[in-house]
Amino acid sequence: MxxxxxxxxxxxxxxxxxxxxxxxxxxxxxxxxxxxxxxxxxxxxxxxxxxxxxxxxxxxxxxxxxxxxxxxxxxxxxxxxxxxxxxxxxxxxxxxxxxxxxxxxxxxxxxxxxxxxxxLSKKKDKHLNEGFILDSKSEKFKECIHIAKKAADSNANILILGESGVGKEVIANYIHVCSSREKEKFMPINCSAFAESLLESELFGHEKGAFTGAIERRIGKLESVKGGTLFLDEVGDISLNTQVKLLRVLENRRIERIGSNNSIDVNFGLISATNKNISDEIFRGSFREDFFYRISTITIEIPPLRERREDIINLIDFFLNKSKLKYNKEIDHVEDGVMNFLRDYHYPGNIRELKNIIEMLVVLSEGGYVLEKYLPKDKNENRHSLQKINIIKPLKEMRNEIEAEYIKKVLDICENNISKAARELKISRRQLFNKVTEYNLK
The missing domain is CATH 3.40.50.2300 (Response regulator)
Known part of the structure; x- marks a missing residue:
């Protein structure tokens, strides 16, 4: 706490x-x-x-x-x-x-x-509310939940793979709640949100005077988790230097605060997650192979929403009901055009995007009606433009083109303010900057 x-x-x-x-x-x-x-x-x-x-x-x-x-x-x-x-x-x-x-x-x-x-009670209630997301008709997703449940019974290090928005933290939380560490903390850290030196301070803590601005001792997450579960989100963005230090911790379960030579015993379960292709990162030299093997005793790959379309209708109902309660809105009718769009859309942002679209439609509903005119125009246009495609391209290439176009549109709306655009896209500033560089967006 x-x-x-x-x-x-x-x-x-x-x-x-x-x-x-x-x-x-x-x-x-x-x-x-x-x-x-x-x-x-x-x-x-x-x-x-x-x-x-x-x-x-x-x-x-x-x-x-x-x-x-x-x-x-x-x-x-x-x-x-x-x-x-x-x-x-x-x-x-x-x-x-x-x-x-x-x-x-x-x-x-x-x-x-x-x-x-x-x-803790509220946290359990929240997990139960999320439980319906875990109730799936998809065989692929059912297998993920099955592996997650079995992994929770062990003390193995777990790596969750999947695109942004598929629910990696929900699965990590589920593993924690099913584990023997359930009564202790579940401590998530978004590794991409910190610069290298700040991430190390967040993880290891520091002594007073260890560096400029260290005006008092700070206990790091590895120490304060105390028998709970540490969730390293976006682990693929951790620097090589920090990977080496974490590798040492995972080997001997001891840490040293920054500015101290005293070793401290630590006890935690580790779950990591990334949307990156770790094999490609290892090949490029930006991710250590030994660190990868250490954090991935068990690997769970979550399928994107477009590969579990049999769950979309239930997810629509689930988020619709949650949004009605959240925004205190009565919804009596959803127009056919809205349901057709929600059912057929390809969701590059996965479950997170579905949730955000439904929340927006509920907020803008009128007289208990969810109206087609409030559907996101750029997404609707993309849906119809896909019907006109007559040149087949590799899926990854097409996905990158759509993502680049969407990011450019958001940047235009935000007047090229990276911080604001990152907030709207629900990703870190660093992740957005990497995407801008990757797609050569000006």
Whole structure:
């Protein structure tokens, strides 16, 4: 569980951090509300422990702003005896509880444990909601689920292969929930979202003063996962240097924080995933063969949605119902043209693209009707243009042409703003930059 301690008294926030770190929580600290808000926008926190009385921005104001960013983040207000009334008022505004500084830390730790159990319960509910995605008519996908279930019973390193949007993280989460590590953390890391040095700090942690900007010790994911499952998404984007360091960790299950010579024992299950052809990456020299064999004791290849078309109707119904609940919309009728499009479209973005299209159509629905006029025009035009093709090309070449054309269109809409386009495409900035380079898009 990720916790952020916000207090303008350095001694108090450091003491809280030590107490929480010893109990296996991933804890960061901030000296004031503004610093906390910047950190919250960069990292997903489950719980904020904030002092009530601080300069510039007090705990109640921070609570309001945190809830605007993400209403699911829990907040506990830390207060002195003289400000308990204000703390109670904060609970009415959405705080989980308050803690009096002079009380025993055990009282606070009980509340934190309750929040952790609540989050685990929600996580299980979320997994059950995703369960229908795993209920398939496709023999290919059924075989994937069968292998995933058997792999979960082992302690083997698992590599999940598949195109973007096929649901690699859903399968990884399923493996974790089915494994003996279910009660511990499932910790995903998008490896393509970090520069090399930042990824190493994220994985291994660092000591205070290890490099410029390292103002305090940071516990890395390999250490804080503590018996849980580490999910390395986009593992194909990890640099060769970091691959060597991870290979050593997988061999001896020990790490050293950046800036330290002390070895620390680590315990975790490893699931990795990539949309790259690892054999090609090994041939090009950008991926180590020994690292590949170490992370892929068991390999699961998820088929793209176009190869499991028998599941599309059920997936449409599933996402339609989820979207109705999510956006509080009543849907009584879906126009035939919409269903024909959703059934026949080739989905280069796979399940993620199907989900996004349905969410958009539900949001734009009128009077309970999902209307054909709101179908994405560029996708609809592509569908009809494919009917006119009279020159047969290799599938990979055609896929690349369509992807390049689509990326160029998105870049035009976003006025060539790479960051904005990456957000719209639901990929990392680095992935988009690589695609722009690969397709020589100007």
């Amino acid at each position: 990720n916790i952020l301690v916000v207090d303008d008294e350095i001694e108090y926030r450091q003491v809280l951090k030590i107490i929480l770190d010893k109990r296996g929580y991933d804890t960061d600290t901030a000296a004031n509300g503004e610093e906390a808000l910047r950190m919250i926008k960069k990292k997903n926190y489950d719980l904020i422990l904030t002092d009530l009385l601080m300069d510039k921005m007090d705990g109640v104001e921070l609570l309001k702003r945190v809830k605007k960013i993400n209403e699911n983040i829990q907040v506990i207000i830390i207060t002195g005896y003289g400000t308990i009334e204000n703390a109670v008022e904060a609970i009415k505004k959405g705080a989980y509880n308050y803690f009096v500084k002079s009380h025993a830390p055990g009282i606070l730790l009980k509340d934190i444990k309750k929040i952790k159990e609540m989050l």
